[in-house]
Amino acid sequence: MHVRRVPATSTAAPAEAVTGSAWITSLAVPEGPSRTRVDRVQFAPGARTRWHRHPLGQVLVVTEGTGYVQRRGGPAQLIRPGDTVRVAAGEWHWHGATDTTPMTHLAIEELPADGTPTELGDPAGEGEPAAVPAFTRTLLVDQQLAAPRVIDHVEIRRITIAPGEHLGPHVHNGPVFGSIETGSAVYQIEGEPETVLTPGDVFHEPESARIARFDPEGDGVTFLAYFPVGPGETPTLTMLDS
Structure with missing residues (x-):
């Protein structure tokens, strides 16, 4: 070696x-x-x-x-x-x-x-055209919600978690959709396999689901989180005992 x-x-x-x-x-x-x-x-x-x-x-x-x-x-x-x-x-x-x-x-x-x-x-582009599309549209997530909801606005937050920080088990009071911008994180819904999220990956945290892990790796992680919110609601994260 x-x-x-x-x-x-x-x-x-x-x-x-x-x-x-x-x-x-x-x-x-x-x-x-x-x-x-x-x-x-x-x-x-x-x-x-x-x-x-x-x-x-x-x-x-x-x-x-x-x-x-x-x-x-x-x-x-x-x-x-x-x-x-x-x-x-x-x-x-x-x-x-x-x-x-x-x-x-x-x-x-x-x-x-x-x-x-x-x-x-x-x-590329000579002899045979390099057909690079000028416009692309890619479906990243098509998620059925667990139950019908009244949604009157969406909050979008940019969230950064530093290297070595561990969010710990938690739940949200509504569905959350996310997209990784930089860094990476180990993501796991309780009872399901772990996955590593990297830039460009999208994820969904179902309403009231126990999120066992959202732990940044060595370079930390920054992501956009989208919170569909109903009338009078405020997106809330509740920490759980380990």
Whole structure:
């Protein structure tokens, strides 16, 4: 076993492979019988690869930001943190950031034993249009409430919980919907499995349900909380005994 520290500096992606600015940090290189290479690639807004294909395919894991990936003949697809893209061997494709946000992903690739390199094609948008949608609309949650409610307004709060703080078991007097902005948290409704929420994830805390955990991880967590409120109601959180 060998622990290799992440390099402090990155290398600019080759101009012949990328349109715009991108940086590559080598995380793992082939050693011994292993032919696996792992790179972290950071795209500036608007940066994208050329059309290209890998002899043995590739796996992308988005870690930050928002971007697109497209295979030849298919539509461009929006990708967000936590998404995994498996590119087939020899499949023409491109990937990169949206025009307004940066994007970082891990690129995991097995290198062929005969040294066959990645084949580069036209810049995305040439030869075959890179059909990046100008407008996207994605349904994130469609939640049936436990009982009909009269709602006359919605409160939206930005909530930050510092690293090491634990909210503890609690209940809300009404339904709560949330969306993680930064950081991460371990979330659990009592009696259900734990899940880790990361930026872009949404969650629902049912009215009067016992929330066993909403504990930030090492980087803390900031999220937007949406409280549908009835006439004369005030959103209330009640702490419970452990």
